[in-house]
Ligand SMILES: Cc1cc2nc3c(=O)[nH]c(=O)nc-3n(C[C@H](O)[C@H](O)[C@H](O)COP(=O)(O)O)c2cc1C
Ligand code: SF4
């Protein structure tokens with residue numbers, strides 16, 4: 001029996017997959033869709049002391065990455081406190097409320113959202129490189145409420161130093177990461193207009209963000225001893241496995257919900273369970289942090305060839321820049337003396353016919 005439940009402070013979650021702040025959690029209706037879509041907890045879009053005014057257009061999908069130029073919630077704090085959060089509280093799932101940005105904003109908002117919140121997350125996206133304003137915001141939240149306070153990091157800043165500074169200020173958890181940027185997208189079929197409105201800059205999320213976010217989770221999990229929640233490019237169960245192994249305690253999903261719909265949370269959780277069961281892992285604790293404890297990866301021998309698995313596709317041959325691989329009667333062979341142990345062919349093979357020796 002595979003148990004994919006996780007405990008985050010006082011919250012017992014059926015599985016580690018919840019939404020991340022974005023249009024997928026823009027109001028109570030969107031949060032209801034997340035609950036119906038199988039999320040284990042809810043995260044509300046970032047609320048600040050003034051409603052955001054955002055450029056249009058503000059989102060575009062390019063499959064391997066996604067650009068957005070949204071800010072925080074376009075709803076006022078009053079709308080959230082009087083209507084959206086009370087309705088979201090009825091959904092019978094733990095509710096994390098995202099706040100931004102200054103200590104003054106947080107001191108004003110935190111006590112007002114507290115009746116609905118099981119935890120707070122503080123966005124640092126527009127806070128700058130100096131950790132002091134973030135620390136002041138954490139202290140303001142801790143002074144105002146008795147629920148866990150997490151800090152959400154942005155990947156274009158020093159995540160390691162910011163996480164340590166957040167823990168020192170009293171944060172109970174770290175969320176890695178927000179979108180990366182600024183970035184630019186050009187629409188070549190429409191005279192070279194910029195895909196994003198306003199100044200044209202966008203922020204990258206989706207699959208391209210995953211390795212950056214994973215690195216942040218790995219670095220932060222090694223630097224602090226509070227829970228880390230991973231977010232960035234998660235769209236399937238195996239993505240979650242990577243984040244858990246790199247040290248995350250739970251994960252959040254935004255872009256995959258925007259491109260594949262709000263049922264994605266439950267789908268990812270089911271895929272996680274299937275993968276764990278197939279690999280004989282019985283609990284999340286068994287995989288969490290495995291990468292942190294793994295010895296350094298070293299390749300001292302050429303890859304091991306498992307010829308019966310080779311389908312002769314030649315993907316590895318194309319990618320071996322050292323001409324060490326060749327096909328003979330549609331089966332793979334190697335000139336061992338030419339192999340530099342670069343490792344590329346291991347990731348290119350679609351049928352696991354090449355393994356680390
Ligand atoms: C359109 C859009 C709006 C977002 N708005 C917020 C926000 O209000 N607050 C926040 O902390 N993060 C926001 N994010 C960042 C996401 O929560 C998440 O950290 C990031 O997109 C990486 O995850 P993903 O690859 O699963 O989308 C937004 C992302 C997108 C795509
Ligand atoms: S490890 Fe690198 S050099 Fe060796 S066979 Fe594979 S691709 Fe070629």
Ligand code: SF4
Nearest residue numbers: 310311313314316349
């Ligand atoms: S990539 Fe894998 S399956 Fe394709 S030829 Fe190479 S070893 Fe065979």
